[in-house]
Amino acid sequence: MKLFLNVNPSNGLPVYRQLVQQIKGAIGSGKLKPGDQLPSHRELALELVIAPMTVKKAYDLLQAESLIIMGSGKGTFVSSNAQMISPSNKLIRIQEKINQLVIEASILNIPLKDLIEQLKEEYSKIENEYKERNSK
Template identity: 35%
Template structure:
């Protein structure tokens, strides 16, 4: 499992971990029943605090992305892919609304905004 931590990000480290794990689950790179690294092992691999990793796992468990079985470890929980996609779309819509509001504020036309989005979307 590949998780990258950015110290320059505004996002707290536990959120970086949980959002990347969610993305792996949504993309199908982690599947129902897959064993996740232990909290200690992941903390060691990422060179971060066990407390930070524990918080990420707790958030993922609260949101239904993983299940923890005492003495056995943490596993990817069964997922409803359509529900996950809908949640992600809602987040994207919220972010796009901020972009639309700022675009209007700076008098950027719909066409300019669409062209910018198209360039960014297809950029490698």
């Protein structure tokens, strides 16, 4: 299976963060499923024409969030216990992101109603993507 990753070295966002973000997106939308193997950091580095360490840094971060598991000599795999985090901790983990969103919305004077509507839209978008993939 081909990963559709692409990085833009001069995008403001550091390359390794772009990778983290895109791989997270792939996991969240079901493009990558628990147990799937990721390319080795060297291989992916070759493909993206960046330094291996840069890919590894991205993988390290993903492993720190328990989203992937890197095993010496075995390879790197999408973790299966991403959803096994205790429910109380789940919300805590995204609370920081929610907070940032609300601050930004407050500054722009965006009413709560619009925010929720937009949220629902994005949510169903990604949900549909997930369902499509699983029904194939």
